[in-house]
Amino acid sequence: MNVCITRVVIHLIKIIVNDQFMNNSSINKIPLIFFLMLLFTWTASSQNISGNVFEKSGSGKQGALTGVNVYWAGTTTGTVTDENGKFRLARVQGGNSKLVVSLLGYRRDTIQVLKDKSKLNIEMFPGDRQLSEVEIKARQDNSFVSKMKTQATTVINIGELQRAACCNLAESFETNASVDVSYSDAVSGARQIQLLGLSGIYSQIMAENVPLIRGLATPYGLNYVPGPWMESIQVAKGTSSVVQGYESITGQINVEYKKPENAEKLYLNVYGNSNLRFEANASSAIKITDKLSTSLLVHADDFRYKFDRNGDGFMDLPKLTNINLFNRWDFINPGKWVSRLGVKYLYEDRNGGQMDFDKSSWNTDTTGITNDTKKYGIGIRTNRFEAFWKNGVFFKGSAQSSLGLILSFINHQQDAFYGINLYHGHEQNFNANLIYTAQFDGEKHKISAGASGFTDNYSENYVQTRLAYRYQYLPDTVTPTYADKFTLVNDSVYTYVMDRREWAAGGFFEYTFNLKDKFTLIAGARGDYNNRWGFLFTPRLHLRVTLAKGLALRGSVGKGYRSPNLLAENSPMLISQRVLNFAPGLTNEEAWNFGLSLTWDFNLFSRKAEFTVDGYRTSFVKQTVVDQDSLPTAVFFYNLNGQSYANVVQAQFSFQPLKQFTVLAAFRYNDVKVTEGNRLVQKALVNQYKALLTLSYATRFDKWKFDLTGQLNGPSRIPDTRKMPAVLQLPEKSPVWFNLLAQITKKFRNFEIYVGGENLLNVRQDNPIVEYFKPYHTHFDASMAWGPVVGITGYAGIRLTIK
Amino acid sequence: MKTKNVILGSMVLFALMLVSAAAFSQDKKEATIKIKTSAVCDMCKDRIEQGMAYEKGVKNIVLDVDTKIVTITYNPSKTTPDELRKAISKLGYDADNVLADKAAYNKLPACCKKDAAPKKK
Numbered sequence: 037m038n039v040c041i042t043r044v045v046i047h048l049i050k051i052i053v054n055d056q057f058m059n060n061s062s063i064n065k066i067p068l069i070f071f072l073m074l075l076f077t078w079t080a081s082s083q084n085i086s087g088n089v090f091e092k093s094g095s096g097k098q099g100a101l102t103g104v105n106v107y108w109a110g111t112t113t114g115t116v117t118d119e120n121g122k123f124r125l126a127r128v129q130g131g132n133s134k135l136v137v138s139l140l141g142y143r144r145d146t147i148q149v150l151k152d153k154s155k156l157n158i159e160m161f162p163g164d165r166q167l168s169e170v171e172i173k174a175r176q177d178n179s180f181v182s183k184m185k186t187q188a189t190t191v192i193n194i195g196e197l198q199r200a201a202c203c204n205l206a207e208s209f210e211t212n213a214s215v216d217v218s219y220s221d222a223v224s225g226a227r228q229i230q231l232l233g234l235s236g237i238y239s240q241i242m243a244e245n246v247p248l249i250r251g252l253a254t255p256y257g258l259n260y261v262p263g264p265w266m267e268s269i270q271v272a273k274g275t276s277s278v279v280q281g282y283e284s285i286t287g288q289i290n291v292e293y294k295k296p297e298n299a300e301k302l303y304l305n306v307y308g309n310s311n312l313r314f315e316a317n318a319s320s321a322i323k324i325t326d327k328l329s330t331s332l333l334v335h336a337d338d339f340r341y342k343f344d345r346n347g348d349g350f351m352d353l354p355k356l357t358n359i360n361l362f363n364r365w366d367f368i369n370p371g372k373w374v375s376r377l378g379v380k381y382l383y384e385d386r387n388g389g390q391m392d393f394d395k396s397s398w399n400t401d402t403t404g405i406t407n408d409t410k411k412y413g414i415g416i417r418t419n420r421f422e423a424f425w426k427n428g429v430f431f432k433g434s435a436q437s438s439l440g441l442i443l444s445f446i447n448h449q450q451d452a453f454y455g456i457n458l459y460h461g462h463e464q465n466f467n468a469n470l471i472y473t474a475q476f477d478g479e480k481h482k483i484s485a486g487a488s489g490f491t492d493n494y495s496e497n498y499v500q501t502r503l504a505y506r507y508q509y510l511p512d513t514v515t516p517t518y519a520d521k522f523t524l525v526n527d528s529v530y531t532y533v534m535d536r537r538e539w540a541a542g543g544f545f546e547y548t549f550n551l552k553d554k555f556t557l558i559a560g561a562r563g564d565y566n567n568r569w570g571f572l573f574t575p576r577l578h579l580r581v582t583l584a585k586g587l588a589l590r591g592s593v594g595k596g597y598r599s600p601n602l603l604a605e606n607s608p609m610l611i612s613q614r615v616l617n618f619a620p621g622l623t624n625e626e627a628w629n630f631g632l633s634l635t636w637d638f639n640l641f642s643r644k645a646e647f648t649v650d651g652y653r654t655s656f657v658k659q660t661v662v663d664q665d666s667l668p669t670a671v672f673f674y675n676l677n678g679q680s681y682a683n684v685v686q687a688q689f690s691f692q693p694l695k696q697f698t699v700l701a702a703f704r705y706n707d708v709k710v711t712e713g714n715r716l717v718q719k720a721l722v723n724q725y726k727a728l729l730t731l732s733y734a735t736r737f738d739k740w741k742f743d744l745t746g747q748l749n750g751p752s753r754i755p756d757t758r759k760m761p762a763v764l765q766l767p768e769k770s771p772v773w774f775n776l777l778a779q780i781t782k783k784f785r786n787f788e789i790y791v792g793g794e795n796l797l798n799v800r801q802d803n804p805i806v807e808y809f810k811p812y813h814t815h816f817d818a819s820m821a822w823g824p825v826v827g828i829t830g831y832a833g834i835r836l837t838i839k
Numbered sequence: 840m841k842t843k844n845v846i847l848g849s850m851v852l853f854a855l856m857l858v859s860a861a862a863f864s865q866d867k868k869e870a871t872i873k874i875k876t877s878a879v880c881d882m883c884k885d886r887i888e889q890g891m892a893y894e895k896g897v898k899n900i901v902l903d904v905d906t907k908i909v910t911i912t913y914n915p916s917k918t919t920p921d922e923l924r925k926a927i928s929k930l931g932y933d934a935d936n937v938l939a940d941k942a943a944y945n946k947l948p949a950c951c952k953k954d955a956a957p958k959k960k
Binding site for chain 2: 145146731736737739742744746774776778784785796797
């Protein structure tokens with residue numbers, strides 16, 4: 037009946053509008069409009085539902101819940117309960133009858149509202165919001181582009197993480213179009229990521245909003261987070277929020293660990309692959325009281341098998357022993373106080389190099405170099421301790437305000453040798469962040485304000501023995517003999533001391549304006565004082581506009597700063613005989629990031645489909661240029677003098693032709709250039725384009741899952757080797773190569789087994805190491821890796837869960 | 840080119856995997872039964888469906904939370920309606936005239952218990 041009345045009113049309005057307005061008559065239009073609006077509101081009001089949301093205490097007493105989000109499922113139409121727990125909400129045309137109630141600290145619930153119902157009494161039960169999200173949704177997408185977040189964010193869920201071997205964070209991006217993963221060199225097995233055409237050092241990698249991979253952890257840090265510890269990964273491209281500091285330039289990657297309050301009682305995972313690498317993960321969660329829970333996560337990785345399939349005399353992968361422990365305590369008092377405390381310990385020992393390198397007889401002597409009896413090896417031993425304590429206090433009232441305090445501490449010790457060169461690094465980092473958030477007028481206005489600071493103490497040094505051969509002392513007119521070339525005549529030891537102490541403290545303010553989720557604006561700024569670089573001002577702006585149903589446009593612009601850690605970030609250069617040359621007066625790095633993205637959700641053949649296109653430009657104001665091109669026997673580090681930018685355009689299409697079958701196709705084009713010396717050149721080892729296609733099929737109840745991923749990697753520029761002897765020179769560009777991965781998972785009631793393969797096309801980079809036959813000679817260099825060193829690998833594993 | 844052949848081959852392999860999985864799940868006999876449960880909220884839908892999915896002989900299971908009736912498609916040579924009711928009871932829910940197993944019922948989350956606030960209609 038209400039629908040009839042509305043139709044009549046609309047018809048009436050049309051007649052009146054056509055009559056009066058179109059004829060431009062002088063009848064006073066205002067009272068007429070007012071009357072029509074009244075009429076309309078009257079008819080609309082009987083299309084409202086109202087009610088109250090409450091909770092029952094232990095004694096059965098009813099208490100009103102304020103600030104509860106009440107909205108129609110799958111829409112952005114909603115409201116918030118007032119101080120008495122009451123709400124009023126208009127029905128949405130189209131018959132949507134599922135109402136969702138959500139409040140932090142309570143279980144989200146979905147209520148079926150019948151057509152003639154206009155008043156509801158809703159009871160909510162305590163529990164973590166994340167818990168109900170996992171339990172209630174029947175089938176959640178493995179990886180989805182967040183619709184509501186203002187910053188372009190992709191969330192990788194546990195389902196997506198389990199589609200591939202995903203032994204650790206480095207390997208979790210194989211099915212993601214935005215993040216590239218590659219080996220940074222051909223010897224150490226270290227992985228690096230690239231986001232928006234720039235190295236992972238320019239993104240802020242955090243775990244539960246606590247800084248994770250930065251400083252000395254940069255080269256191998258991605259290996260420090262085991263796959264089974266993660267619940268989800270959020271990848272946000274472009275400039276991020278000022279709340280987390282000024283360090284993000286290209287984006288933010290935030291890892292959420294499994295929380296003890298909703299983790300399995302016992303989880304076991306055993307993995308093995310055809311290279312004879314074995315991994316074991318075990319985690320156990322205990323609920324001590326209904327508010328306090330704890331969990332212990334353990335990871336062990338053992339790889340002792342040496343192999344050399346490309347015949348260059350070097351181990352294709354280093355031997356690795358890794359033990360990782362994580363203990364956390366979580367206290368949740370729903371709606372009042374959440375406290376999370378965690379401690380982590382990691383020990384890792386990597387040993388690589390030539391097949392016949394014997395670590396027990398290693399020394400920094402130069403005897404044996406000339407007659408080839410001295411073998412080349414690398415060894416990296418890491419001891420890392422982390423602790424974090426996060427507290428959030430929630431205040432009652434319509435402002436839904438909260439105060440959070442995040443404290444973290446990292447102690448990282450790394451001792452390594454690369455050939456006869458020695459590296460020592462010790463970092464102590466302490467980070468504190470105090471954040472106050474509040475919202476007004478429903479969710480229309482939100483503010484975030486606070487202060488944060490950190491101290492970073494580094495004790496770092498590198499002792500390099502520079503080797504000189506007889507041919508280097510001969511005049512150019514003389515042609516050197518074999519003996520001239522390879523006889524060692526001199527060596528000199530250089531010690532690079534990079535001790536430094538850095539601290540910064542600052543305040544930030546961020547304002548969010550949300551107009552019924554049709555338009556969202558986030559404007560933030562922070563000011564920090566840094567003891568090394570002075571005052572740093574960081575403005576950041578995000579916009580999100582809903583252009584039409586399912587069509588969202590996002591834009592962002594912001595600044596970021598970072599302090600370079602030249603030895604840790606360029607550790608591949610240490611696996612060479614290149615002389616390190618640091619220009620004096622190196623500054624910090626500063627860049628602007630601009631981004632624009634369009635997301636379109638539509639129905640294709642009445643199935644869900646989504647198309648996203650985005651473009652980002654990162655432009656450096658200050659940068660430390662790492663120049664490998666000027667001389668193949670040196671690396672020059674100097675301040676940028678000229679342009680340095682990264683332009684990236686990406687298009688992504690995902691489609692579900694069947695409920696259980698998902699297809700994702702993406703293409704990305706990179707244009708990354710940097711000014712070296714006085715020439716603007718393409719940045720080395722960044723591929724020009726990349727295409728990705730993933731197919732994922734699951735049978736009913738996910739009993740069988742089939743996953744197939746194909747990556748096409750475009751050519752990238754290889755560092756300049758034209759000044760090397762002709763026989764050692766590498767081509768200018770790397771070839772186009774395909775990476776194919778597949779996995780089959782079979783799920784049983786309490787466990788699941790998975791079998792898969794990586795690099796199924798057995799693509800390998802020919803000669804990834806320059807001058808591999810003489811690793812102590814002038815041109816030895818393992819840092820120019822553009823593709824896999826290891827060919828096809830098969831793996832299998834089992835995951836056991838006891839809830 | 841060799842690469843193209845391998846890609847084609849893996850596509851065919853993948854298609855084969857899909858077909859065999861589909862064939863695998865096909866079976867000759869099929870019967871359907873409707874059982875009334877004591878399911879209360881949306882969370883129970885997942886618990887019952889996921890819990891019954893691995894019971895021997897169960898092909899498909901759908902719970903309608905409003906009517907509390909679960910519709911199970913099963914292979915009559917592998918299981919019987921009585922065994923299905925027993926399995927639901929072991930998950931902590933009533934099944935027609937079979938009462939929920941006490942131990943399993945106690946493990947249910949608050950909103951799923953029979954005397955919890957009923958779903959508002």
